[in-house]
Amino acid sequence: MINSFDEWSPLKEVIVGSPINYNTQDLELSFKLFFHDVAYATFLYPHYEKSNDSNAAIAATSSTRKLGKKYLEELTEDVEELVTTLEGLGVKVHKPMTLSHPIKFKTPYWEATCIPALNVRDQAIIIGNEIIETPPQIRARYFENDLLKPIFYHYFNQGAKWTTMPRPIMTDRSFDMSYVSSDRTPCVENIYTQNTSEFDVGHEMMIDGAQCIRLGKDIIVNVATENHWLGFQWLERHLGDKFRLHKIFQLTDNHIDSIVLPLRPGKLLLRHPQFLDKLPEFLQKWDIIYPPEPTENIFPQYEDDELILTTKYIDLNILSVDEEKVIVNSLFPELMTTLEKHGFTPIPVRHRHRRLFGGGFHCFTLDTVREGKLEDYFG
């Protein structure tokens, strides 16, 4: 039976994402907005960092980009190692349906190319015995959760609650651009054009499961745009009788699981002290583990035109198997040492291309069954 209230209780069942046929990326408005900070800001604003012309061209046009075959093969090996490791630890692994071939689709409003259900953390959140499917923020991901349906039906047949948040129409004008066009990063309007459509309904609810962190009765949620704010309000109205939802305003652009991850009651992994003030006060009182600074040599060298979708902090995106064991990227041994010093047992799994495919072990997994029940850690 589905049961998961936090990020650390003993893991019994998990969904591990599938990389099969992750071949393309549609470089269009929703994708660029989502990955603005990590992938686009640096070359849209040449004064931040030196840019090259091909990057600037990628930023300005809408196109479909092919991903390297070799990277996908290596990613597939690494995901298989993750699966074997979890199974070796006695965890039951569920796999999404694979995307058997590239599929283009059309809604009444726009077109996109499907990507596989790889970052399964993003578009669903498990709260106790309920699956909540969150509304996509990237057009290509609109039908991604369909690949999880056999698993969701399996849990539904066992008695799970299964809810889908309102789905966005996702015209250009559905997106709140204030985050990317604020003073932090000026002049963006010239690059991201929002066309009008007869189906514009104003800003719509869009938020990802990976913007939320579950701590029993308390759930923290990163809100950076009005799209997220609408999603936050939905979650609060839906869950508010039983849970306390805490909005964190602009901790970052969207996902927070490479910045803050609770590893057991009282212990929090936090990317950098600069984020501490933004956390709710009750969390600031926990013991904070600061990771070592990742160096560039832990990542593969890529050609200039490879699109990097994450920060160099992506390896903080670890998955707890219980209050002691955590699955950590073996390519970042310094992080393992730090965790050991704090009483954890890191379980190394290699993960090479996390920066190209946008996720670490926490992103690639959705913990559906953990032991334990709803606890109030801060009441």
Ligand SMILES: NC(=[NH2+])NCCC[C@H](N)C(=O)O
């Ligand atoms: N659930 C996820 N897909 N999380 C990935 C977060 C990556 C984060 N934007 C970073 O660049 O560090």
